[in-house]
Amino acid sequence: MLVLLLLLLRSGEKEEDRPAGPAAASLSVPELRTYTTRDTVHRGDNLRGLLFRNHLDLRAISGVLGSIRANDYFDPHDIRPGQVLEFTRGEAGELLEVVCRIAPERIYVFAFEPGRDSIASFTRAVDSEVRVRKLAGSVLSTFEEALIAAGGVPRLALEVSDIFSGDIDFFTEVRRGDAFSLLVEERYVDGAFSDYGEILYGWYRGEEAEAVCVYYRPAGGKGGHYDLEGGSLKRTFLRSPLNYRRISSTYAKRRFHPILKKYRPHHGVDYAAPTGTPVVSTADGKVTFAGWKGGYGRLVEIRHSPTHSTRYGHLSRLAKGIRTGIRVEQGQKVGYVGATGMATGPHLHYEVRVDDHPIDPLRMKNVPAEPIPSGQLADYQRLAREMVEIDRDLVAGALLGPSTWESILLAQAAPLDSVETVD
Ligand SMILES: [Zn+2]
Missing domain, CATH: 2.70.70.10 (Glucose Permease (Domain IIA))
Structure with missing residues (x-):
């Protein structure tokens, strides 16, 4: 929960770093046509070679490298496969901007002024946001297939199988017609989906097995999944000695799981x-x-x-x-x-x-292992009730608005009495 709050706060901060406020937007500037190309770092790439293959001339290359050195932004040798560089050019093909997306939280921008040798550079926080999506459906053959059909990925099925490993054997207890629902964090970076976060809430209801989980981070403790009463979902014994994650990784290269x-x-x-x-x-x-x-x-x-x-x-x-x-x-x-x-x-x-x-x-x-500490049980149960309601009200596939989500977090962060005196 705390991580979420920090993320939200951080994504609020970045506004100040941004150049060009509303004043700049209100001026009527003739529309400038630009185009942007992207290149991804591959194994063995170095920054100089990468700039060269994107048609930067030697002066521009030394300008970028010099600016990185002068500002101590990052070590040019530290670029890694998968990182992205963007190149924006004007109508005549002149280079306007190089953007290095080489860190999860910051981007580095190098702006070229047409007709001048100097370049301006700055960094800004990546516009990151956490949203919550409901993934729900019913099972036709395997849980993994049903989750993918609902918009998820195989890795989420492994995580769900870990969370419910004390209660459900996802290899032998899944039946056609079983139903499930998950509220999952989705991280967006500069407006594009980047990764899944925690599974905040979920339930599975089937012929052979049934379980509910709520994600909670007790004050000063590690986050974990609990049942609706606040009992831990970590059990002394796994439901099955044939572990879903182990078997999935053993048979990952084959087309079908046993x-x-x-x-x-x-x-x-x-x-x-x-x-x-x-x-x-x-x-x-x-x-x-x-x-x-x-x-x-x-x-x-x-x-x-x-x-x-x-x-x-x-x-x-x-x-x-x-x-x-x-x-x-x-x-x-x-x-x-x-x-x-x-x-x-x-x-x-x-x-x-x-x-x-x-x-x-x-x-x-x-x-079950350690339950929620009794001092935080009321707080937890309020969160659990909220999750049950959100899940009930959301349509499968829908994204929970960030403002709704933020208000839940604020209610979580505030002490009990101040929440009750709000209205
Ligand atoms: Zn036997």
Whole structure:
């Protein structure tokens, strides 16, 4: 939240840096025809060569480089692939302006006065703005496809799967007809979309799984996602030992992700998945067994607490460094799906044990991590209510106006009593 506020404040400041106020605009100046070309920095480029290939003469090149040096703007050797330079020319092709977009927050402008050798240079803050868009829809086949159809990108699906990793297994619990909605920050730089920010609010409602999240940054703490009551969405156990992000990156180069299925034939869950699919520890813990064990084939057993442990069976191989006695973190790769031991085909046998007796992992009570501190709970719940309302009122695909968004943030920043005395 604080970052947002800073961004908004910063985008307000830049107005002062800008030359040419309203007074200049009111003069009737004959319209000057100019055209602008853009060039992108490629690997191996240097600034001098880049200016040269954009037809700057030697005098102009040394003017720009000299101005960068004299003002100590940046190191000309520090340009990186993907950065953009813009060249504006007048009707006769004379160079008027070179703009270097080589930093996320500042641009460098070099203005040439026609008929003169001197150049004027200045920097200004990039006109950056954060807006909020609603991405919503329903699932036809996979969640990722549905999110892309709603206007999102694959990376957002990974983020959603991380946020809901304690509640939803996006490989086996997604069903046709499930519905979802997200309020996502979009960053704009000089009016053009540049990147996604936080997922501020979201819900998923399906036949097999359901979850809601609200993004909140407790005072002095790190931002995170919470449920509507203020409980953390970070759980002691992941919903599934087949992690969506891990599998997506493993199969990223293939056209299709594997179709996973889960079965519950006994005291555990069997996940049918291709040999080599990564398997992760569902919680922090210590490896108590890593090797061959009868019908389990190649097995990893992890102890998470004096009472709880998990088993991962039929593995084709162990992940690098996994052996008895080492500590593992939630989401850490422990091995790969296989068909070792008593298995008719490649699948993962996953077992959660309490006091050494297997329980049904899908019915396990999953303890959330740190909730919102009680002193900030009222503040949080007000934000959560606001999010629910915004989501309900916005049409899918719509962009929330910056003024609405700003007022929400200001209400967040102001102490409770001053908000209530406003009207
Ligand atoms: Zn099994």
